Amino acid sequence: MVKQMGDIQAENVEIEKKMRExxxxxxxxxxxxxxxxxxxxxxxxSSSPIFIKNVEDxxxxxxxxxxxxxxxxxxxxxxxxxxxxEKVELKVGIVSKGCVARALIHLAKEKQVDPEKIKIIGIPxxxxxxxxxxxxxxxxxxxxxxxxxxxxxxxxxxDFEEVLPYQDYLNELCKTCxxxxxxxxxxxxxxxxxxxxxxxxxEDDFSDLSEYESKTxxxxxxxxxxxxxxxxxxxxxREACPMCYCNLCFVDQNKPIWFGKTSEMxxxxxxxxxxxxxxxxxxxxxxxxxxxCPMGIDLKLINRKLEKIVKERxxxxxxxxxxxxxxxxxxxxxxxxxxxxxxx
Amino acid sequence: xxxxxxxxxxxxxWQPKIIAFLCNWCSYAGADLAGVSRIQYPPTIRVVxxxxxxxxxxxxxxxxxIDGWDGVVVSGCHPGDCHYISGNLVARRRFAIVKELLDFxxxxxxxxxxxxxxxxxxxxxxxMIRKISELVKKLGPNKKFEKKW
Numbered sequence: 001m002v003k004q005m006g007d008i009q010a011e012n013v014e015i016e017k018k019m020r021e022x023x024x025x026x027x028x029x030x031x032x033x034x035x036x037x038x039x040x041x042x043x044x045x046s047s048s049p050i051f052i053k054n055v056e057d058x059x060x061x062x063x064x065x066x067x068x069x070x071x072x073x074x075x076x077x078x079x080x081x082x083x084x085x086e087k088v089e090l091k092v093g094i095v096s097k098g099c100v101a102r103a104l105i106h107l108a109k110e111k112q113v114d115p116e117k118i119k120i121i122g123i124p125x126x127x128x129x130x131x132x133x134x135x136x137x138x139x140x141x142x143x144x145x146x147x148x149x150x151x152x153x154x155x156x157x158x159d160f161e162e163v164l165p166y167q168d169y170l171n172e173l174c175k176t177c178x179x180x181x182x183x184x185x186x187x188x189x190x191x192x193x194x195x196x197x198x199x200x201x202x203e204d205d206f207s208d209l210s211e212y213e214s215k216t217x218x219x220x221x222x223x224x225x226x227x228x229x230x231x232x233x234x235x236x237x238r239e240a241c242p243m244c245y246c247n248l249c250f251v252d253q254n255k256p257i258w259f260g261k262t263s264e265m266x267x268x269x270x271x272x273x274x275x276x277x278x279x280x281x282x283x284x285x286x287x288x289x290x291x292x293c294p295m296g297i298d299l300k301l302i303n304r305k306l307e308k309i310v311k312e313r314x315x316x317x318x319x320x321x322x323x324x325x326x327x328x329x330x331x332x333x334x335x336x337x338x339x340x341x342x343x344x
Numbered sequence: 345x346x347x348x349x350x351x352x353x354x355x356x357x358w359q360p361k362i363i364a365f366l367c368n369w370c371s372y373a374g375a376d377l378a379g380v381s382r383i384q385y386p387p388t389i390r391v392v393x394x395x396x397x398x399x400x401x402x403x404x405x406x407x408x409x410i411d412g413w414d415g416v417v418v419s420g421c422h423p424g425d426c427h428y429i430s431g432n433l434v435a436r437r438r439f440a441i442v443k444e445l446l447d448f449x450x451x452x453x454x455x456x457x458x459x460x461x462x463x464x465x466x467x468x469x470x471x472m473i474r475k476i477s478e479l480v481k482k483l484g485p486n487k488k489f490e491k492k493w
Binding site: 332 | 403406407410423424430433437439440441442444446447448449450452453457459460468471472475476488489491493
């Protein structure tokens with residue numbers, strides 16, 4: 001979705017200011033014990049998560065177009081602290097763009113997060129720049145500074161300066177994102193503070209998938225093999241994903257060994273295929289998996305397909321409200337059977 | 345295997361190997377009925393009996409494909425007839441996603457099939473297996489997941 005961009009830099013400063021205000025008042029009024037947010041990264045082109053307990057540290061919270069981590073990752077399992085030899089669950093305030101809030105809401109639905117223990121500090125997101133793509137574009141040159149102004153990404157290094165169009169270097173999933181701020185509904189009114197939007201269902205035409213879907217199986221296989229050929233199975237995508245919280249992941253399981261541990265193509269594809277299956281009806285399309293991939297693989301094709309299947313079959317979009325049951329947790333007698341083999 | 349057998353095997357037409365996961369309460373009994381009624385169907389399927397179609401982990405299907413089975417059939421009780429009340433309904437949602445994703449990554453949609461067959465439908469079971477064998481035969485051997493080394 002192409003939003004008419006004002007000055008992104010100015011927008012970010014405004015968001016940052018509001019976010020700090022809300023976070024500060026939450027900490028001062030003791031509504032939360034700890035704030036999870038984004039801080040300046042140690043290297044350019046990055047941001048790092050930060051846990052803030054003291055009001056003085058609030059100013060290290062930042063918001064810019066490189067805040068790609070999904071912070072919902074840090075509340076499963078719940079944050080705890082020892083007070084008088086007793087384990088106490090902390091109340092957490094989480095700086096949330098649309099997708100972080102959706103992940104939190106979905107995790108609450110899966111009973112991984114207690115909605116009474118979290119406060120969603122809503123901020124309107126204006127997209128995340130895909131840093132891997134910039135790195136790929138620049139090759140071996142070392143980036144020292146990056147800034148966004150108007151609709152340009154300006155990358156500076158030792159003896160070069162490059163201006164890249166913002167829209168082209170946006171995360172693929174951010175381009176199609178329809179929920180920029182946390183989705184508000186009546187059951188969430190005391191969880192969300194700050195910016196939010198009223199939204200009960202997402203309209204999407206998935207036209208970005210139609211070209212791929214019209215291919216023959218052979219062509220599809222070729223595209224997927226090409227896409228994943230760089231994968232080294234480092235599992236960074238799994239580690240960054242807020243929905244991957246299983247105690248024992250299927251890739252670590254060795255009894256039974258479902259599939260090989262090699263980085264051969266068939267094993268790689270099976271890994272991504274099964275991970276996708278586990279994400280059905282749960283993926284919130286935050287793009288964290290693509291942002292953290294050290295090989296720069298963009299998994300948006302698979303993420304978008306999942307969104308499409310769930311939307312078309314079960315009319316569901318993950319993480320919009322606490323009242324709707326996720327499709328894989330329930331079933332209906334009249335579900336569609338169009339994929340099954342009939343008598344004729 | 346002696347030489348004569350090997351030669352005669354080479355002359356034979358290629359037959360697909362299909363793994364069939366049949367639910368204990370309906371489809372397995374259906375297959376049994378087809379057997380005792382002496383209804384003919386191609387000897388392409390190898391049956392695995394499972395307690396319920398809801399028992400089937402999508403990994404069963406994928407592992408079968410990795411291990412080189414040319415086709416996979418999953419059959420359970422008709423909706424509403426499940427011995428465990430809603431096992432097949434849960435499975436149906438799962439299968440819908442498995443089927444779409446397999447198709448999406450480029451596995452031919454005709455390799456993996458889902459069907460319902462009750463204990464009384466021996467005839468139907470045979471018809472379906474005939475149909476599936478035909479479809480899989482047309483696709484040829486499953487080589488996508490074959491390892492290079």
